[in-house]
Amino acid sequence: MARASGASAGQGLVPALSEGPRVRAALIVVAAVFFLFFLLLPLLVVFVEALRQGLAAYWAGISEPEARAAIRLTLLTAIVVVPINTLFGIAAAWAVTKFNFVGKNLLITLIDVPFSVSPVIGGMVFVLLFGLPGLLGPWLAAHDVKIIFAVPGVIIATLFVTLPFVARELIPLMQKQGTDQEEAALMLGANGWQTFLRITLPNIKWGLLYGILLCNGRAIGEFGAVAVVSGHIMGLTNTMPLHVEVLYNDFNFVASFAVASLLVMMAFATLVLKTVLEARAAWKLPTLP
């Protein structure tokens, strides 16, 4: 194909994997158009809509009490969920990659369940468990514990949905690293805790941070599962994504897009951090031959 394009004329041999200039240009144009219409424009629309009536309206949109409550709840959820799932992810990855035990494959499969089922089902499961007609519902109601249509429900649903991120990031990494270095540390007299802190953790830190970022991004942005359990109580159980939806359905476009723009900025910050981390990780750990 490269030869047919005529690029080789007068230049001698063409590398086997190079394309002619016309093919290249076509591919670039396709990619650029796609990028423009499906990635850049939608993001721009969010900001344009949010600022349509000026900065004051934008500010009003994100500073009204309900919006502030939604922001607070989203941040609270992330602050609770991310550390718990980080700990779980490290523990699960550690167990799965450094030890052999019965039911290990089952555990690996189970970790993926939140990824493979629809988030709506994730939310439904908890309604069926903790809701009034559910399994534990009557008992909870008798003890005056509110989970569904309350903040705990939002947090539990988010926990469920974001559970696999850290573990999924760490398991392949730790599998690749094997147990040699841990064994070496043990032979040198280190105890289990020292081995973990001084050998395992430094070896996985970039992957771990990446997993935490992904987990955080999803915790902030989760809609489906949270929508089922939250009950959309304005100012109480509305997270930012739910708040955006409520405002939009009320034809309050400016406020809706204003809150949405915050989500976009959070996501963007996550992506930038991720890129920085990836670059650092690549620089920090030159691959061994």
Added chain:
Amino acid sequence: MVKSLTKRFEDLIVLDRVNLQIHDKEFIGLLGPSGSGKTTLLRILAGLEVADDGVVEIAGRDSGTLSLEERRIGFVFQHYALFNHMTVFQNVAFGLQVKPRHARKSAAAITQRVRELLSLMQLKAFEDRFPAQLSGGQRQRVALARTLAIEPNVLLLDEPFGALDAKVRVELRRSLREIHDSTGLTTVFVTHDQAEALDLADRVAIMNRGIIEQVGTPLEVYDAPQSPFVFDFLGHTNAFDCIVRSGKAYVGEKELPLDKTIRDGPAVAFVRPHDVLLAPADGRQGETGTRLPGTALVRFISALGQRAVTELFYERRLIEAEITRESLQGLDLRVGSKCTISLRHLRVYPRREAEQQTRVAERAAVRPRKRRRFRDRLPTLR
């Protein structure tokens, strides 16, 4: 000291009632092909694996009851297992820094000890480098220094030279021997390279399929291999089928000298290529040895350096003979010419193939479909 050690992975028997006595300050090599169980034995000695049966005793005490501190075992891993995120200095200091507070030296003393070790291993210039910035030989020396830092009584090395190129290998062999001699360590190392084991060790234990076939000094095992496997594993081998009748071995009608009594039946005579002597086909007696009837056809000659390797057809089988260049010229041999063969230093073993076949079959019965996660990796496959 190892007593009746057995290890199974799933249903695969990796070590089968292994006994081995290791003396104080001894330098011992565990030699065997991959899959023979030598690395597993070493890992059990280290306490990294647990035997299903049997005990490891150190100075008369069951090592399972000893703390790591009391065992004082240093282990050098096949691929060194250096801590990639630490500098050379930090790697070597690790074992000193993780000691419990009451046993730990001061930071200054640790620094001094690490510097000593680094200069001993000629690594002084590299203390701030990371493992990824070192050559294979340097990494090996870091691994050794890191292990020596905890002042072990016993040093265990898993294929210590496996990942190095030939020249560095020989250099490091020498320096390992010097370290052993100067520190009074007991050293056990695993290798699949017979030259390395015979060159380096005081005694060699040759392992095959989970059992130790023979233990002895390098000369003992080389000169008096107790089994066909040992003979075959320690060097090139020619095998002749023969028959033992009333205490005498025969190839055709020709009687072979026997060094020990063997029960009657089919047997195999093993002889090294340099013990195959060639003489002109015209009947002139060349050198001493047991002359075989008939003549052989020269099929191939490879003359490299002082020695010439010839391949001969004899009785429908290939024989390898190693002779000097001079005698090659004296015999005027070339491809297609004929000569007679004499054998010396041959060893006759009862034909164990049949026996071994049943052993394989026995094992196959308990062996799972696939080999699981075998620890003996081929070190050359890098």
